[in-house]
Each structure stands twice: as C-alpha cells, then as structure tokens.
Amino acid sequence: MASTVTTTKVAPAVIVGGGRVGKALEGMGDGQDVVVKRGDSIPVDFQGPILVCTRNDDLDSVLQTTPLSRWNGMLSSFLVNADLLP
Numbered sequence: 292m293a294s295t296v297t298t299t300k301v302a303p304a305v306i307v308g309g310g311r312v313g314k315a316l317e318g319m320g321d322g323q324d325v326v327v328k329r330g331d332s333i334p335v336d337f338q339g340p341i342l343v344c345t346r347n348d349d350l351d352s353v354l355q356t357t358p359l360s361r362w363n364g365m366l367s368s369f370l371v372n373a374d375l376l377p
Contacts, residue, residue, distance in 0.1 A: 305337050307353055308344035316342060332356045 303323035306313045317326050327333055329349070333341060335358045343353055351373060354362070362370075 302339040304339045305333055305341045306344060307341060310344065313344040
C-alpha cells in the first residue's frame with residue numbers, strides 16, 4: 292500500500308516574546324519567522340499571523356506596538372475592559 296504525504300505551507304509569523312514559548316515556536320519554524328522582543332515594534336508590512344507569547348500583564352504594551360490595521364475582533368472584550376479602543 293502506498294502512502295501519501297501531504298504538506299501544508301504555513302505563513303511565516305511574528306512571534307512576540309523571546310522567552311521559553313517564543314523560542315520554542317521559533318525553533319519549530321523554518322527560519323522565516325520574526326521574533327519581536329519587549330519594547331520592539333511589530334513590523335507593519337509583515338503579512339503572517341502575530342503569535343503573542345508574553346505574560347498577560349504585558350499585553351497592553353504589545354498592543355501599543357502593534358499596527359492598528361492588525362487588530363481584530365478577537366481582542367474586543369480585552370480592549371473594552373482595558374479602555375484601549377482608539
């Protein structure tokens with residue numbers, strides 16, 4: 292019986308956080324991901340997903356360095372509760 296191998300192309304990601312989880316995700320990638328550390332801005336022209344690997348109390352500062360065009364509805368309740376809506 293022949294087996295079929297299916298490959299899925301995964302877009303490079305922006306990984307926010309250079310700690311244990313961020314480094315693990317970076318290590319699982321193919322070297323095209325971008326790791327953003329504390330205080331660095333998220334690239335405006337990067338099309339891939341943004342994976343936030345920080346403590347929850349750092350989320351405010353992560354959002355401040357994330358282009359508004361990349362914010363989405365999944366953040367709505369956090370943004371309302373944190374009074375961060377523009």
